[in-house]
Amino acid sequence: MRLMRLNREKEAVSATVAGTDDKKKEAPTRLLYGYQSFLVYRVIAVAIIFVFNVAWLIWAKVQYGIVRNIGTIQRGDCDAIENLNTRLHVVINVLTTIVLAASTTFMILAYSPSRLEIDAAHAHHKWLSTGSIGFRNLKYISREKVLIYVILVLSSVPLHLFANSAIFTTMSANGYRWAVVSEQFVLDQQGRQPIVSTTVMPAEELKSFRDVQSSVSGYARLSNQRCVETYSNVYQNEYRTVLVVTPNIRNDESFRNVSQIFSHGLSYAADNANSWICGQQEQQAANTTSQQRCDITPTNALSVLDIANFSDWKIFERTVLFCLSEPQETPCSIKYSGVIVGLLIIFTFTTLASMATILILAWKSTNKSLVCPGDAAESFLRDEDPTTMGMCLASWMNVRKLWKSPSSGKMFKAPQYRVWKGTGPYKWLCLTLIALLIVLFGLAFIAATLITARNSGREVKFFSNFGKLNHNLRPISRGSTQGELLAVAATSNVPQLVLACFWLIYQGLVSCSAYARDTARFTDDGQRLMVSKPDGEQRELWFPSLQLG
Template identity: 25%
Template sequence: MDSHAQEEDHELMPLNNPQSASRDKNKPRLKQGRLHRWFSGARLTLALASAASILVFAFNLGFLLWVVARDRLEEDRGLLYEGDCDSVRHLSTGLHLLINILGTTLLGASNYGMQCLCAPTRKDIDKAHGKGTWLDIGAPSIRNLFHIPVKRTILWIFLVLSSLPLHLVYNSTIFPTTAAYAYTVFAGPDSDDIPAPEDIGIDGADADALAWLHTCAQNGTLIRLDVYDCIEAYAIAFQTKHGDLILVTEDVNATSEYEVVTFEDVYIPDSGVTYRGDPYEWLCPNNLTDSCSSYLPSLYSDAEQDSWVVYGNNANYTVTSCLSAPLPERCKLQYSLPLTITVIVINLVKAAILCYMSVTTSELPILTTGDAVASFLHRPDGRTLGRCLMSGEELRKIQDDWTVRERRHWPLFYMGHRTRWYSAVSRCKRVIVVILWAIALGICGILLAMGLSSDGHGVWDAEFGAINAQALIKGDNWPATLIQNTIIANIPQVVFSTLYFVLNSVVTTMALAAEWSQYAVSRRGIRVSWNPQYAQRSRYFLSLPYRFAIPLMAASAIMHWLISESLFLVGIEAYDQSFVRNPDRDLVTCGYTPVAIVSSMAVWTFMFACLVVLSCMKFASGMYVADSCSMAIAAACHPKYNPNLDEFDPRQDLHPPEGIEFMPLKWGALPVLGPLGHCSFSADEVEAPQAGRQYQ
């Protein structure tokens, strides 16, 4: 009988042993229709994963066709919306929420496909056991890739490689750009009748600015601001809706009436990794040693006391109010054609692989420890006889010589100690987790050090994701293209995704070991991924108990959001004071928010602390931890074995009761006669193993 036939036989096995028949005479046989067998359990999940990837692909392709048909491209960028900056920000938030939903759906489908590809079949396990090695069951594993068919390994690699660029570019396919204006500041008397520039002898670019103020005064659109609101409106890095300004003061020359205080071009950071200057330093005194942003509280205090003074080149002006020329907001929501095409190609690769898996999968992979227990109870692995107290940790130590005949049967003393959860994770993996955690904190610390302003304040007052003049990355060799900055802004997302993968693997391994330990405490059905029957239970959808999976996913979502607010893409389109585009002052770079960086560090530290607390919990019983090791699981599945009899003794019955895998099971010591005891999963009554007694 081939492997596929054996698996199908396992799936259709009737409960016809005498004990179950007497208790369950009225139960139907397990034979199911072919349609039900196909669309159930993990097969159904795989089909749903394929369908989800196709739906996401259809949405992405439809989006591309729609935007390309409706608008022309400029420098591989297309326009989705242009208008006020608040609307762009809200629309961007909504679309990025949708992108994250689609991305999470696609990555979730891809991860499930990777799990199915990496999970061994019983044939793979038997082959590995025959070579004296073991495979991982129920947990992500690189080890398995060397023992499964090459075709599945290649497909797994394609799914992994296609996930990396998806993390890098998907969130940046749609991005906002801010329209920033240059403006001129005048000082003048309190009058709504602003003269034309030629009437008071002002010429050049300053004349254009005063002419615009004159026009606004004539048509009644000039905005009067009190001093507090005036400071608040102009103390920003990039001016988006307020333009040329008149500071109303009595300190002007009676003959000229209107004097030029300063001209503020669209802000561009100077050379260096970070810039600590101020795009609105005209608001503050000239002799400041700190940045103007740190002086803003004093300015607001002066405004409340009507004592705000602006220091010009030729005179100082005590300001009583302001007259501001409004500007049309021209913020844009754009998309990148190359990045969108990249996402669609990645999506197509994933959808094609998942669909291929759905159609061609015939041998059922063993996805959970419950699947493995069911398989080994149905058809025991003779290579693991006499090793009932084998643990995953022991196997890692003696793997090289476990098949030597004289060491095959090891009677071990049962210690009965309840070990802690971390014992289920290999020492190497524990060290990797600590190192990666330290590296992540170190990277955050470097970014945080970059974000510290010279005065120690400044950037700390910035809101999450807000553009701050002192928190822009700019250097002589810093890339200035959209795609390069997009990749840089999303590198932390890739780093965290890698860390999350390792963290999830550790938590999954410990949770599996904890559930394994429960079988020595109470009788229960095993969790299987393929068409559960009778006492069997369905596997967890997220491979983890929900009390772990939901907090872990919530923490991951919070971390991804905090990271997106910590380092983000900044795109500025510059306009001169005549509302003409000035590409020479455009800016594409990355901004960062130190408060968000600190928050990310705090959440990551909290996650690590929770992992430490979790790993220090004790298992429910002294049952030896199998980890995810296939050999250790197989060794615990010999319910009819008597170690006091030779394997070839006619009284030795190595075949478990038919259908035992469908019954409620418990692990413990079997009632055998002789000096050596034996422990196994069993549907019959078992006893708690005795500490100090030998079991084989």
């Protein structure tokens, strides 16, 4: 009875990996099944995305036009543009994720060794890995697979760096006119009274203020606080021309029936653009020291103006009553970069061509790659390797020890390893170091922000103004050439590339742990291992596969 039970267990172990030997058991008759169909579906998905990108770029050039490789998709209210931008970036990230996931799948296929390559490595007492990506196998797999593996790795880098910058929003932050005027200037919208300026004003500029006076009815009235908070940001895009209204001069009969302009100027998006709020002309502000400069923000306005309440705001020694501001139409727009979209198309095609090549090579080759531990177990059960014969299910932790002292056979003992020991300590160390670098970089960035804000006397609000441009943000590039745009896009997306490396390592660790658990279930419970091309009662790789996603 004991002999019969041992024979049944032996047959069960063979069937769990290699499949049943019953000739009458019908194998799948489909042309594509198992892992092959999974690969083909991903090639088709990337091909559809490639065609979609090409078609979209052609349609965008015809529909929206393009100037200097920049096209405008839509102009309008900033909130509406931001909502559209969010939806478009969701689509971009979904498509990019599909391409990168497919690329990772074929990187695993290219990195996976064949049985001949494993036997050659075993002959030199070297072990290879299956079902993951890394660098160890590159020395032992074919040159074609190494080349495709490297191309897939390199082609995924631009997708991480530039995909999110293919479409971007812009805002109008052009120069605007400001003037400190009397109440009578605002009331005399018909222009019946003469305009008197306390400063020298050319006739053409005087005429432009007459036009402003006639259109005051369309201006928005802002309180002192709203006026200061709005215009303290030199990149604000809600309003343009602003009239700072002050009381009439009541002790001078000659100015009682005239519209007065006490001071005026033009402001452009620059460091000293909002110096007029403190009562400084731009030329005067440029010549002041850093201690005297009007470095005003919405959070430090009261302290910079040296007032207790915004009702006490004075400009050029005149008390401010309120502001009238000209609303700006269509201040925001969403644009696309023809160069970046073209680069994405090129690298998507490179990924697609590499995927198709490795798929054709895998299809035609008689020496199939072993893409998961189940494939390797099946191969070694069907055809033992003389180098590893008698080592049974040796792990990477004892394979070197067994190779140093070979024997005709050893009794397999299943020690109780934890799942996290399914991979080596170096990968865990690498993952930990990258995670620490990410955390340290984030903490250093926050610390630098707090220190800079403290030294400048500004208050930091991380979330209330998140994503809003203000003059405290110094642009990396002041130009608008394609080279500068690519440099800014690449620089701003470097953290995403680091996170992608972190994710790949983490994914590899999870895959190894899952394979280790699968192998443990196979040895302890007799559960069938997963294989890439299941036959009979064999288990198929997960779909979507955790290891291959």
